[in-house]
Amino acid sequence: MSVDLATVKRVARLARIAVTEDEANRMVGELNGILGFVEQLSEVDVAGVEPMTSVTPMDMRRRADAVTDGDKAADIVANAPLTDRNFFLVPKVVE
Amino acid sequence: MFEETMTELASLTIAEAREKLKARDITSVELTQAYLDAIETANAVFNAYVAVTPDQALAMAKASDARRASGTVGGLEGIPLGIKDLFATLDVHTQAASHILDGFKPKYESTVTQNLWDDGAVMLGKLNMDEFAMGSSNETSFYGPVINPWKAEGSNQQLVPGGSSGGSAAAVAAHLCAGATATDTGGSIRQPAAFTGTVGIKPTYGRCSRWGTVAFASSLDQAGPIARDVRDAAIMLRSMASVDAKDTTSVDLPVPDYEASLGQSLKGMKIGIPKEYRVEGMPEEIEKLWSQGIQWLKDAGAEIVDISLPHTKYALPAYYIVAPAEASSNLARYDGVRYGLRVDGNDILEMYEKTRAAGFGTEVKRRIMIGTYVLSAGYYDAYYLQAQKVRTLIKRDFETVFHAGVDAILTPATPSSAFGVADESLAADPVKMYLNDIFTVTVNMAGLPGIAVPAGLDHKGLPLGLQLIGKPFEEETLFRIAHVIEQAAGKFTPTKWW
Numbered sequence: 001m002s003v004d005l006a007t008v009k010r011v012a013r014l015a016r017i018a019v020t021e022d023e024a025n026r027m028v029g030e031l032n033g034i035l036g037f038v039e040q041l042s043e044v045d046v047a048g049v050e051p052m053t054s055v056t057p058m059d060m061r062r063r064a065d066a067v068t069d070g071d072k073a074a075d076i077v078a079n080a081p082l083t084d085r086n087f088f089l090v091p092k093v094v095e
Numbered sequence: 096m097f098e099e100t101m102t103e104l105a106s107l108t109i110a111e112a113r114e115k116l117k118a119r120d121i122t123s124v125e126l127t128q129a130y131l132d133a134i135e136t137a138n139a140v141f142n143a144y145v146a147v148t149p150d151q152a153l154a155m156a157k158a159s160d161a162r163r164a165s166g167t168v169g170g171l172e173g174i175p176l177g178i179k180d181l182f183a184t185l186d187v188h189t190q191a192a193s194h195i196l197d198g199f200k201p202k203y204e205s206t207v208t209q210n211l212w213d214d215g216a217v218m219l220g221k222l223n224m225d226e227f228a229m230g231s232s233n234e235t236s237f238y239g240p241v242i243n244p245w246k247a248e249g250s251n252q253q254l255v256p257g258g259s260s261g262g263s264a265a266a267v268a269a270h271l272c273a274g275a276t277a278t279d280t281g282g283s284i285r286q287p288a289a290f291t292g293t294v295g296i297k298p299t300y301g302r303c304s305r306w307g308t309v310a311f312a313s314s315l316d317q318a319g320p321i322a323r324d325v326r327d328a329a330i331m332l333r334s335m336a337s338v339d340a341k342d343t344t345s346v347d348l349p350v351p352d353y354e355a356s357l358g359q360s361l362k363g364m365k366i367g368i369p370k371e372y373r374v375e376g377m378p379e380e381i382e383k384l385w386s387q388g389i390q391w392l393k394d395a396g397a398e399i400v401d402i403s404l405p406h407t408k409y410a411l412p413a414y415y416i417v418a419p420a421e422a423s424s425n426l427a428r429y430d431g432v433r434y435g436l437r438v439d440g441n442d443i444l445e446m447y448e449k450t451r452a453a454g455f456g457t458e459v460k461r462r463i464m465i466g467t468y469v470l471s472a473g474y475y476d477a478y479y480l481q482a483q484k485v486r487t488l489i490k491r492d493f494e495t496v497f498h499a500g501v502d503a504i505l506t507p508a509t510p511s512s513a514f515g516v517a518d519e520s521l522a523a524d525p526v527k528m529y530l531n532d533i534f535t536v537t538v539n540m541a542g543l544p545g546i547a548v549p550a551g552l553d554h555k556g557l558p559l560g561l562q563l564i565g566k567p568f569e570e571e572t573l574f575r576i577a578h579v580i581e582q583a584a585g586k587f588t589p590t591k592w593w
Contacts, residue, residue, distance in 0.1 A: 003468065015423060015467040016430070017460055018448035027464060030525055034465055037526045038412040038478070044485050051483035052490065054344075055300050055314055055542030056567060061343050075202035081437035088432050091443045 002032045104129035105270040109174050109327040112273060116163065116173050123163075123173030126273075127156035127217050130175045134219065134271050140593045143266040145180055145238045146188035147220035155217040162215065169215030170334050177272035179263050180221045181228055182208050182318075183307040187218075191309040192236040193226045195429045195454025197436040205307025206339045207276060207318045214334040219272050223262030226456045227426065228283055228311045231531040233261025234516065235458040243291060243513050244269040244589040247555035254513040254557070257287030257531075263321045264291040268589060274322040274331050278308060280315045281414055282535030285547035288321050289508035289560030292549045292587035294328045294577065295321040297535075299567045300542035301346040302332075304339030312421035315414075315539040324586055325548060325578045329353035332570065348568055356571040357578045362396035366576070367501040371407035372534060374510065380553050381507045388505055388550055388561045391583040392576065402501060404492040409485050410537040415529060416469050416482035417540075422459075423466025429454060461525065490541040497566050503576055506534050508547040508560035534562060544570045548577040550584045558587050 003011070008027045012019045019027065073086040082089040104126055107115065115121045131149050138144050152175065159173040183189045183201040190196035204212075212218070225235040232255040233241040241261040243254040245268070256265040260277035264287035267275050277284045279297035288295030296319045303318040310316060320331035333354070338347040368389060373382070389399055431437035431450035438453050440446035455463065469478035496504070510533055514521065521528045538545035544567070547560040561580060565573045 007468075008464070011464055011468045011471065013448075014471060015463050016427075016444070016447040016451055017455065017463065018445075018452035027461070030461055031464060031468070033524065033526055034415060034461075035468075037529075038415050038482075041409055041412050041416070041481050041485055042477070044406070044409055044481075044488065046481065046484035046488070049484040049487050051480055052486040053483075055490070055540075056344075056346070058301070058344070058346065061340075061347075063340065072202070076433075078202055079199050079434035081431060081435070090432055091440065091446055093443050 002035060003028060105133045107273070108323045109171070109273050109330050112174060123156040123159040123217060124153060126173060127152050127175045127219070130219055130272060137269060137271060137593050141242045141244065141265050141269055141271070142239055143223055143241050143262045143269065143271055144177065144220045145190070145192060145223045145262070148187055148218060151187070152217055152219050155212070159215050159217060169213065170330065171211060172215030173217065174215070174273050175217045175219050176211060177219050177222045177263060177266045177275040178208055179260055179276050179278060180224050181278050181309045182276055183309070184208055184218065184221065188221050189309070190237070191227045192224045192238055193454065193456070193459070194237040195436050195451070196434065197454070199434050203307060206304035206337065206341060207308065207335050210337050211276070211334050216334070222266055222275060225259035225261065226459050227309065227422070228259040228278055228280055229422070229458050229462055230258040231282070231286060231528055232514070232521070233258040235456055237456060240516050241265045242516065244593070245291060245513060245557055246592060247557055250555070253516040255290070255516055257290035257513065259283040260287045260295070260321060264288055264293055264295070267291070267293045267321050267323060269593070274320055274327050276318060276335065277321045278316060278318050279539065280311050280418060281539050282532035284319050284321060285535045285545055285560070285562060286509050286531055288547040289549070289558065290513040292558035292589065293321050293323060294325050294546070294548050295319065296328050296332060296546040296570065296573065297538065297544060298332060298336060298570055299544045301344050302336045302544070302568065302570070304337060304342040304345040306339055306341040310425040312418040313425060314421060315418060317539070325574055325581045326354060326357055328546070329357065329574045346568070351571055353571055353574050356575040359575050360396060361392060361576060361579055364397045364502045364576070365500050366392050366397045366399050367402035367496050367504040368399060369402050369404045369407065369504060369506060371404050372506045374533065377510055381510065381559065384551050384559050384561065385505070385507050388580060391580055392505065395579045400501065402496045402504070404496065404537070406485065406488045406492050407537055410489050410540050411529060411533055413482040413485040413489065414532070414536045414540060415465070416478050417486065419462040419466035420470050420479050421466070423463045423470065426459070426463055486540050489537060493541050493543060502566070503572055504564040506562045506564065508534060508562040510534065512553045512555065512557035512559055538564055543567060544573055546573040546577050548580050549587045550580055552587065
């Protein structure tokens with residue numbers, strides 16, 4: 001499988017990365033290089049093989065359903081580029 | 096103190112410094128000052144640190160000396176360490192060497208670094224790395240490349256320290272810290288260790304908590320130390336490793352005293368030599384180094400057996416699906432809203448797109464794009480699912496040989512010694528750069544522990560490493576065998592030119 005310019009632009013949109021025409025053109029070659037490299041996986045016989053979901057077999061640990069953290073709104077917004085009274089500010093999304 | 100004495104202090108291993116601190120020959124403040132002076136003199140040359148924290152370092156050293164005076168001594172008491180920029184450190188620069196985390200100073204501490212401070216260690220600063228740990232040369236950093244303290248004989252060419260933990264490896268090799276934290280997703284501890292004549296261990300997945308470590312590929316990422324020698328790596332890992340309620344993939348197993356395994360005999364041990372690691376085009380001297388390593392282990396009483404890991408060649412392509420897929424998901428959080436860089440746009444979508452376009456470097460964008468593509472509708476089964484099935488087969492290969500009685504596997508660590516900064520052929524072909532991890536990436540795919548230990552110099556006088564791969568949570572076996580190699584090969588220090 002290989003990608004064309006339209007696919008690269010569509011994927012960039014999905015990834016929320018603005019790309020210029022030049023960048024998109026360059027990415028077509030690079031992504032096809034990588035996809036060409038990974039293509040060899042299709043020759044592996046995986047009939048009856050389970051996909052890996054956890055590299056070490058382990059049971060998920062549980063803990064009591066209790067509030068153990070919180071009351072740190074000021075810490076949470078401390079690194080935000082734009083805030084107001086412990087809210088994150090973003091451009092208007094609802095007219 | 097005279098300059099010579101300061102240099103001597105910085106050349107002590109962690110184990111040696113520990114003895115001198117214990118005997119009260121030196122204080123942690125003196126040791127820490129020696130490193131701060133070394134950083135002041137040499138960091139401009141190597142670009143190993145992206146942030147130095149002298150005030151905090153000296154305050155921590157002073158507190159350590161006070162603890163020692165009162166009789167409380169942790170496993171790393173008073174030892175000055177460098178911390179990879181991937182670990183969150185309270186109120187201190189934490190950017191994964193990326194522009195998109197501009198100005199980020201977390202309000203929390205990663206579990207691994209907290210463990211180190213709890214054991215008495217001192218933080219010198221944050222170490223350079225490939226952006227978001229994506230790279231094998233430390234050249235994708237927003238802060239520019241790190242320079243390897245090693246140079247080829249008779250050459251002035253600047254070499255890379257490897258990556259992604261290039262700052263960690265260079266700082267340890269150049270004596271700008273006593274030891275360093277690092278992380279390894281596909282080889283990012285072991286490859287830079289091999290390129291700088293240092294020791295690096297990637298423990299079993301789950302041995303160290305991932306909490307507070309900036310995520311790249313969550314099913315592969317694991318923290319570990321880079322140190323001057325095997326003993327120092329053993330000392331550091333004991334402090335770094337722990338179970339953690341904040342990371343459900345961390346394991347609840349006791350952390351052994353890894354140092355105690357050093358010096359134990361290899362008699363009765365079975366070491367596997369995988370034929371698939373004899374790759375086409377491998378330099379003859381890597382082959383020679385490998386044979387030498389086999390001989391050393393034989394001499395130490397180990398039994399050598401030929402083994403086969405048939406899916407080895409598929410590990411790297413499977414990695415370049417799994418890792419970018421997980422990265423594209425993990426890095427979705429950088430959107431200009433909660434932390435870091437923000438570039439304004441006419442609407443929220445444009446703000447996201449402009450922020451991410453300006454904040455991520457070329458290699459990170461490339462991997463996000465690949466990851467987004469292989470996870471997108473219609474391609475998921477062909478790429479991602481197929482890769483995860485191949486991953487099961489890679490792990491099964493290892494299980495089969497371990498089940499047959501093999502205790503550990505010996506391989507080369509890298510297919511070459513350190514290469515030049517700004518290498519044109521590597522810059523032109525991303526896949527060629529990826530091939531650096533050909534011997535290390537299988538270990539991450541199977542979640543196993545792996546250690547890189549220096550084993551010799553090539554014809555240019557540059558360090559080369561061997562890798563040992565072990566069973567899950569049998570890091571002690573790796574330290575034990577690596578120590579035998581170290582005893583036979585000796586240690587390697589770059590000639591000081593800076």
